Structure formats: structure tokens, C-alpha cells
Amino acid sequence: MEKSPSRLTRLYDWLDERTGVKQFVHEALDEPIRGGARFAYVFGSVLLTLFLLQVATGIFLTLYYVPSSDHAHASVTYIQKAVPGGSLLRGIHHYGASVMVIVAVLHVSQTFLFGAYKKKRELIWISGGLMLLLLFGFAFTGYLLSWDQAAYFGTKVGTNIAGEIPVVGPLQQRILLGGNDLTTLTLSRFFTTHVFLLPLGLAGLVALHLFLFRRAGPAGPYHERDDKQVDLFYPKQLFKDTVAIGLVFAVLVFLALKVPAELGPEADPTSDYLARPPWYFMPLFQLLKYFPGKLAIIPTVLLPGFVFGLLFLLPFIDRREERHPRRRPFAMFSLVLVLTGSLGLIALAKYEDRRDPEVSRKLKAQEEEMHDFFSAPFEPQQIGTAPPEKVELAGPVADPPQAYVEDCADCHGARGEGDSGPHLIGLVGKPRRSKDDLMKIMENARSYGLKKPMPKSFPEITAEDKQKIVEWLASLKAKK
Amino acid sequence: MSDQIESAEVTSTGRRSFLGILAAGIGAVITAVLGIAIGRFTIAPAFSTSGEAVWTEVGPLDEIEEGKPVRYSVVVSQNAGWGRFNFQRPIWVLKKGSEITVYSAVCPHLGCTVNTSKDDFICACHNSKWDLSGKLLGGPSPRGLDTLEHRVEGDVLQVKYQDFKQGVSTKEAVS
Numbered sequence: 062m063e064k065s066p067s068r069l070t071r072l073y074d075w076l077d078e079r080t081g082v083k084q085f086v087h088e089a090l091d092e093p094i095r096g097g098a099r100f101a102y103v104f105g106s107v108l109l110t111l112f113l114l115q116v117a118t119g120i121f122l123t124l125y126y127v128p129s130s131d132h133a134h135a136s137v138t139y140i141q142k143a144v145p146g147g148s149l150l151r152g153i154h155h156y157g158a159s160v161m162v163i164v165a166v167l168h169v170s171q172t173f174l175f176g177a178y179k180k181k182r183e184l185i186w187i188s189g190g191l192m193l194l195l196l197f198g199f200a201f202t203g204y205l206l207s208w209d210q211a212a213y214f215g216t217k218v219g220t221n222i223a224g225e226i227p228v229v230g231p232l233q234q235r236i237l238l239g240g241n242d243l244t245t246l247t248l249s250r251f252f253t254t255h256v257f258l259l260p261l262g263l264a265g266l267v268a269l270h271l272f273l274f275r276r277a278g279p280a281g282p283y284h285e286r287d288d289k290q291v292d293l294f295y296p297k298q299l300f301k302d303t304v305a306i307g308l309v310f311a312v313l314v315f316l317a318l319k320v321p322a323e324l325g326p327e328a329d330p331t332s333d334y335l336a337r338p339p340w341y342f343m344p345l346f347q348l349l350k351y352f353p354g355k356l357a358i359i360p361t362v363l364l365p366g367f368v369f370g371l372l373f374l375l376p377f378i379d380r381r382e383e384r385h386p387r388r389r390p391f392a393m394f395s396l397v398l399v400l401t402g403s404l405g406l407i408a409l410a411k412y413e414d415r416r417d418p419e420v421s422r423k424l425k426a427q428e429e430e431m432h433d434f435f436s437a438p439f440e441p442q443q444i445g446t447a448p449p450e451k452v453e454l455a456g457p458v459a460d461p462p463q464a465y466v467e468d469c470a471d472c473h474g475a476r477g478e479g480d481s482g483p484h485l486i487g488l489v490g491k492p493r494r495s496k497d498d499l500m501k502i503m504e505n506a507r508s509y510g511l512k513k514p515m516p517k518s519f520p521e522i523t524a525e526d527k528q529k530i531v532e533w534l535a536s537l538k539a540k541k
Numbered sequence: 542m543s544d545q546i547e548s549a550e551v552t553s554t555g556r557r558s559f560l561g562i563l564a565a566g567i568g569a570v571i572t573a574v575l576g577i578a579i580g581r582f583t584i585a586p587a588f589s590t591s592g593e594a595v596w597t598e599v600g601p602l603d604e605i606e607e608g609k610p611v612r613y614s615v616v617v618s619q620n621a622g623w624g625r626f627n628f629q630r631p632i633w634v635l636k637k638g639s640e641i642t643v644y645s646a647v648c649p650h651l652g653c654t655v656n657t658s659k660d661d662f663i664c665a666c667h668n669s670k671w672d673l674s675g676k677l678l679g680g681p682s683p684r685g686l687d688t689l690e691h692r693v694e695g696d697v698l699q700v701k702y703q704d705f706k707q708g709v710s711t712k713e714a715v716s
Contacts, residue, residue, distance in 0.1 A: 114575070121579050125622055132623065139623035146582035153575075296560035303564035310571050445627035447618055 088275075090295035095281035097290040098297035101175070102279065104168035106302035107309055109267065111161045114310070115199075118154040119256060126206070128252035130245035133208035134327040135442035138510075141324050142439035152317020158200055160309060162341045165193055166400075173396055176384030177280035183376035185277065188270045190372045195263050200341060202255040205248060210427070213328030214336035216251075217243050222349075222361050243330075283384035325431040326507045335423050337414070344406035347413075368399065433501075433508035437493055440510055452478070452486045455538040462533055464526035477537045482515070487539030489531075499531045590716040591619040599643075599691075599698040605636045610657050610673065612646065617702045630702055632689060633662070635673060643689040643700050644675060650682040652707055662686060683710045 066074070077083045094102070125144060127136040140147040169189065172178055178186035205216040220243065224234030239246030281288060292298060338346045348360035371378075379392065386393050415421050454476065461470065461477075472482030479485070488494050493509065501508075503522065506515045522530075597615045605611060614629040631646035631654055644662070646655045653666035661678065662671040669680030677685045690701040706713040 117575065117579070121582055124583060127623070136623040143623075144582055145585050146578040146580075149578045150582055296558075296564065300560040300564045303567045307567040307571065310574075314574060441620060441625040442623055443627065444624045446616070447625070447627045 090293065090299065092275065092278070092294040094279050094292045094294060094298055096287045098292040098294075098301055099282075100301050100305065101171055102298060103302045103305035104164055104171055105274075107164050107305050108161065108168055109271075110306045111157055111164060111309065112263065112267065114313075115154060115157050115161070116260060118150045118157065119260075121150060122154060123256065128206070128248050130208060130248050130328075132442065133206060133248060137207045137209075137324060139439060139441075141321065148321050149314070149317050152322045153313045155322030156313050156316045158203060159339070159341070160313060161196060162200065164309070165196055169193065170396060170400070173392070174386055175280060175283050176386075176389065176392075178376045179280075179379070179382065179384065180376075181277045182273075182280060185270060185273045186376050187373055188266050188273065190369065192263060192266050192270065193372075194369065195259055195266065197341070199255060199259050199263075200339065202251040202259065204339065205251045206255065207324055208248065208328050209325040210328055210332065210334045210431075211323070211325055211336065213243065213330065214334045215338055216247070218336050218338070219342075220247075222357075225357055226362050227358065280384075283386065321435075323431065324435060325427070326434040326510065327512070329507065332507075335420065335427060337424070340407055343410045344403045347406040347410040350413075430505060430508040433505070434510060437508075437510050452484050453540040454478070454486055455540045458536050459533065462526065462529040464522050465530045465533060468522055469530065477534065485534055486537045488537065489535040496531045496535060499534060500527055503527050503530075586622060589620070591621065592625075592716065594701045594703045594714070594716070596692070596694075596699045596701055599632070599634060599700050602636075602693055602696050602698050605634055605698065607636055607638075610635045610644075610662070612657075615700055615702050632700060632702070633657075633686075634698070641691060641693075641698065642675070643691045643698075645687040645689055645703070645705065647687070647704065648682060649684050649687060649705065649707060649712075650680070655686065683708055684712060687712050 073082070122140060125136050125140050125147070127133055137151075140151055142148075172186065172189070201216075201219060205212045220234055220237050223237055224230045226233065235241060237247070237250075238244070239250050337343075345360055345365070348364065349357060352359045379389075381389075383389060413420075414424060458476065461475070466475075472480055473485050474480045474482075477485035477488075489496060489499065498509070502511065595618070597617065599605075599613050599615055610633045613632050613634055615632055616627050617630045619626050619628065633644040633646055633655070635642045635644070644655070647653075648655050648664040648666065648669060650664065650667060650669055653664050655662050655664050655671075657663070660673065662673070662675070663669065664680070664682065667681050669682035670678040671682075671686050672678055675686035675688060687705045689703065692699050703714045704716070706715050
């Protein structure tokens with residue numbers, strides 16, 4: 062081999078002469094890691110991979126996604142229910158967001174625990190803090206894009222919180238929304254922010270973060286006696302990083318396949334949907350309950366501002382060189398306080414929702430509505446006016462029940478032949494249109510993907526009348 | 542420090558390739574899973590159809606002008622991903638007494654819209670020319686104008702709108 066180098070080696074040499082690839086690989090892989098490779102150091106690499114994974118899945122989701130309030134929900138439903146691989150890609154993107162928050166918290170905690178933000182590493186820490194803020198920006202803007210009930214009402218609350226901030230609030234809210242209400246313009250600007258502005262910002266910060274990190278070198282263990290062994294990044298640390306990345310990826314794929322990313326019925330601004338934020342915003346949500354009226358500024362602005370302010374200033378406040386956690390009791394206490402406090406608030410929010418019978422009933426009903434919608438087969442959205450479908454009755458039918466005449470005939474025609482609404486001939490027996498389904502549709506049309514003006518519920522029709530209507534509909538057979 | 546690094550390099554040579562191959566393997570699995578999902582996701586529409594051709598109404602027969610081509614628009618429903626799009630498509634109707642011919646106004650060459658000029662059909666994009674019977678008179682079009690199936694229900698002219706493969710000498714429906 063050594064005497065006559067293989068073709069691959071010759072190609073590598075050829076490339077190296079022209080690109081300097083060997084030097085680059087050397088720089089990338091042969092970084093010394095004081096104290097040896099550790100699983101404690103994997104979080105940065107995992108985060109970088111997650112970011113790339115979000116970029117890859119996100120780019121391809123836009124092949125079908127339409128950032129318009131008219132079509133956003135239809136396009137996401139299509140991705141989720143109809144496109145091969147769509148549920149998997151959307152699932153990875155959906156769960157990837159949550160996992161990124163978790164791993165970011167672990168990464169920050171590890172850096173904090175090891176005192177790796179001190180001397181020479183202040184800017185690495187600050188660029189990391191900025192990235193954490195961008196991460197929440199991603200979460201907030203991405204949440205709206207599906208335009209389902211949770212997205213719409215969750216974002217409504219979120220933008221209202223932004224509007225409550227004194228002085229700058231109202232203008233800030235109008236800029237966020239693109240007007241005075243949550244409209245298709247809001248969706249467009251959230252989309253642009255989510256897929257162009259934030260990724261550009263984050264990519265830039267990642268580059269800066271990595272550059273500064275490589276320049277300063279890894280901080281290494283906090284205990285000097287552990288300093289003896291030195292590994293190179295390749296292969297031990299790279300292997301540990303890859304194992305962690307593989308594990309996280311496996312979890313994402315498993316979740317995406319087993320528990321597909323949620324998608325509820327399309328946003329209906331007239332409904333009384335009970336909005337609950339995703340788990341990572343839940344601590345703030347819970348705190349909001351304790352600060353009514355003008356005091357709401359405490360949990361929405363002052364507290365997060367204080368925590369992030371402290372985070373950014375930390376390397377300048379805590380200037381001692383001591384890195385051992387045991388000798389930094391106050392720092393450790395703060396870390397535990399923030400983490401357990403956040404987890405506690407999330408648990409408390411969940412607990413209170415379950416304890417309040419009214420709220421828990423409402424949330425449960427919403428969940429059922431979501432599952433009904435989710436399990437319904439995909440129906441393409443009708444664009445423009447469809448040419449009228451000519452369907453004729455196979456034979457004479459009995460007169461419709463009185464309830465049909467009063468509540469249905471105006472739109473669906475005196476004999477179910479259709480008018481402003483679709484015809485109902487031959488309806489019973491179609492997929493998801495059994496007699497049971499039709500009873501349920503009259504309970505809640507939206508969970509079957511039906512839209513206005515089909516009423517959401519028919520409270521004025523008695524169960525007995527509904528049964529009569531369904532029986533009569535079953536008699537409407539189409540002529541072949 | 543520097544001899545520590547070297548010693549690390551020396552001691553790790555044995556496991557070096559093994560861990561490296563394992564890591565590369567994990568990376569390959571991730572890339573494959575993601576690549577296959579993205580690949581299927583991306584090419585899916587290439588294998589879907591826009592829907593079967595159905596009869597759509599052109600208009601009342603006796604309102605169609607006699608003896609010369611008249612341009613109409615028919616509503617065509619087309620499946621495209623998340624939507625079913627009901628769009629208008631141009632056609633040419635030629636009525637001579639009881640004889641009716643319906644042409645697609647899509648040029649068989651590259652798909653521009655066919656127009657009339659004096660007593661001929663022309664496509665101004667690349668100067669293809671047909672006579673009123675749809676026969677190719679000149680230009681780059683590979684075939685005559687495509688006729689569309691039609692029928693008369695009651696007194697209403699109906700047409701089955703279809704798209705045909707472009708650039709080939711035979712008329713082949715595509716969906």
C-alpha cells in the first residue's frame with residue numbers, strides 16, 4: 062500500500078493540493094480535549110445536528126406548505142395525512158423543536174455546572190444565550206404555521222402578551238401581527254421570520270459560537286486532578302457525540318412514527334377554544350395566573366428579562382476562577398432553583414388543569430375533537446367553484462322529516478339534491494359517512510373537517526330528530 | 542501538553558478506526574433514513590394523477606355561433622396536492638350544422654394557447670398553423686390540433702376536457 066498509494070489516496074492528495082483539505086480535517090478532528098472525551102460534552106454537537114435536522118426537514122416541508130390563512134391548514138393536513146414520508150418529516154420537525162429546547166437547557170446547564178463560561182469564554186456564553194433566545198423565537202413563530210385551533214389561539218395569547226408591555230407594547234404587537242388582528246399577514250411574517258430571518262441569525266451565531274469555542278479550546282474538567290489525560294476530538298469524542306446524536310435521532314423517529322405530531326381542526330376564530338401553550342412556555346403561562354392586570358408585566362417582561370439579563374451578565378458578575386461546583390454553592394443553588402422552579406410550574410399548570418372539572422372537561426373535549434379530525438381521511442380543499450355534480454335519485458323517496466325541512470333543506474335541497482350546500486344523495490355508506498358518523502357530524506361538524514357555514518353543532522335538533530334525519534338520508538340512493 | 546497529545550494519538554491508533562467506522566455507520570443510518578423520507582416526500586406528486594376527465598358543460602347548443610371557431614372556457618377540476626382546483630381552460634368549438642368539433646386550445650408543440658387568424662388556427666409562439674379541420678399546415682407542431690370528446694345532453698354541449706402529451710406525433714392523454 063505504502064509503496065504504490067491507492068487511487069483513493071492519490072485523489073485525496075490531488076484534492077489536498079488544491080483545497081488544503083488535509084489541514085481542514087486536521088483542524089476539525091484533532092482538537093485536543095483536556096481531561097479526555099466525555100458524554101458530558103455531547104450536547105453542543107447534538108444541538109448542531111438538531112439544527113441541521115430542522116433545516117433539512119423544514120426546507121422540504123415548504124415543498125407543500127402554503128403560508129396563507131386560506132390554505133395553511135389544508136397544506137399541513139395534506140403533508141400530515143397524504144404525502145408519503147410527510148408524517149415522519151413533520152414529526153421530526155415538530156418533536157425536534159421540543160428536543161432542541163431540552164438539549165439546549167442541558168447544554169447551558171452543563172456549561173454552567175462546569176463553570177465553562179468564565180474567563181476567555183464570556184463571548185461563547187453570550188452567543189449561546191442569544192441562540193437560546195432565537196430558539197424560543199423559532200418555537201413561537203413555528204407554532205402558528207399549522208393554523209389549527211391551538212396554533213391560532215395560542216399565538217393570539219402570545220401576541221397579546223407582547224402588546225401588554227408598557228410603552229412599546231401596542232406598536233410592537235401591531236408590527237408582530239401586521240395590523241390589529243391575527244390574519245394572513247401575521248402568518249406571512251411569522252413564516253418569513255421562521256424560515257428566513259431566524260435561521261440566518263442562528264446560522265451566524267452558530268458559526269461565531271464554534272469559532273470562539275475552537276479559539277478558546279474546550280474548558281475541560283473543573284477538577285484539575287482530572288486534567289491529566291488528553292484525547293483528540295477524533296475518534297473518542299466524535300464517537301460519543303455520534304452515539305448521542307444517533308440516540309436522539311432514534312427517539313425523534315420513534316415519536317414521529319408512534320405518536321404523530323398533533324394537528325387539530327382548522328382555526329375557527331368564533332370558537333371558544335381553550336388555549337394552552339406548548340410545555341416550554343408553560344412556566345410563564347402558570348406565572349401569569351398569579352399576576353393579574355398590570356402586574357402581568359412581572360412574569361412576561363421583568364422576570365424573563367431578569368433571568369436572561371443575569372444569564373448574559375453572568376461571566377462578568379461571577380469572575381472568580383473557581384470552577385468546581387462544590388465550591389460555587391450560590392451558583393448551584395440558582396441553577397437548581399431555575400430548573401426545579403420551571404419544572405414545578407409546568408407540573409402545577411398541568412395539575413391545575415386536571416383538577417378544575419370545567420377546564421379538564423373542555424380540554425378533553427378539544428382533545429377528542431382533535432383526534433376525530435386527525436383520524437379523518439384527507440379531503441382536498443376546493444379552490445374556485447366546482448362544476449355542479451349532477452346526481453339523480455334512483456327512485457322516489459319518502460317526504461323528509463320535519464327537522465330536515467327546517468334545518469337542512471335550505472342548503473342541501475328539499476330532496477337532498479343540493480343547493481348552496483352539497484347534495485346528500487348516496488352519502489350514507491361513503492367513507493366516514495356511516496349512520497354513526499352522520500350522528501356525530503351533527504354533534505360536531507368541524508371534527509370531521511367540515512367548515513362553515515355547516516354549523517358546529519345542532520343544539521336545537523333533538524337526538525330523536527337527528528336519528529330520523531339520518532334514516533331518511535340513508536334512503537337517498539343515487540341513480541347509477 | 543504537546544507530548545500528551547502525541548501519546549493520545551499513539552494510544553488511540555488501535556481503536557481509532559473502529560470507533561470511527563462505528564460513528565460513520567451511525568451517521569450513514571441517519572442519512573439514509575432521512576434521505577429516503579425526503580426522497581419519497583419530494584417525488585410523490587410525480588406519481589399522482591390530477592384526476593379523471595369528466596364531462597363539463599360548454600353551453601346551450603343553439604347559442605353557439607355557426608360556421609366559425611368560437612372560443613369557450615370550461616371549468617376543469619384538477620387535483621394538485623392539498624387542493625382540488627377548479628380552473629377555466631380554453632377550447633375551440635366549431636359548429637357546422639349538426640357537425641360539431643371541439644379542439645383543445647393547447648398547442649401540441651409546447652403548450653401555448655392556440656388562436657385563430659383569418660381561416661386558420663395559429664399558435665403565435667412558434668408559428669404553427671392548422672386548418673379548421675385541425676390538420677397541420679406548417680410550423681414546429683408535431684401533430685394536428687387535439688380534438689376533445691363531446692356530447693349533447695338535452696340541448697347543452699358537454700365536453701370531456703383532457704390534457705395531451707406535448708411534442709409527440711400521436712395524441713396521448715395525460716392525467
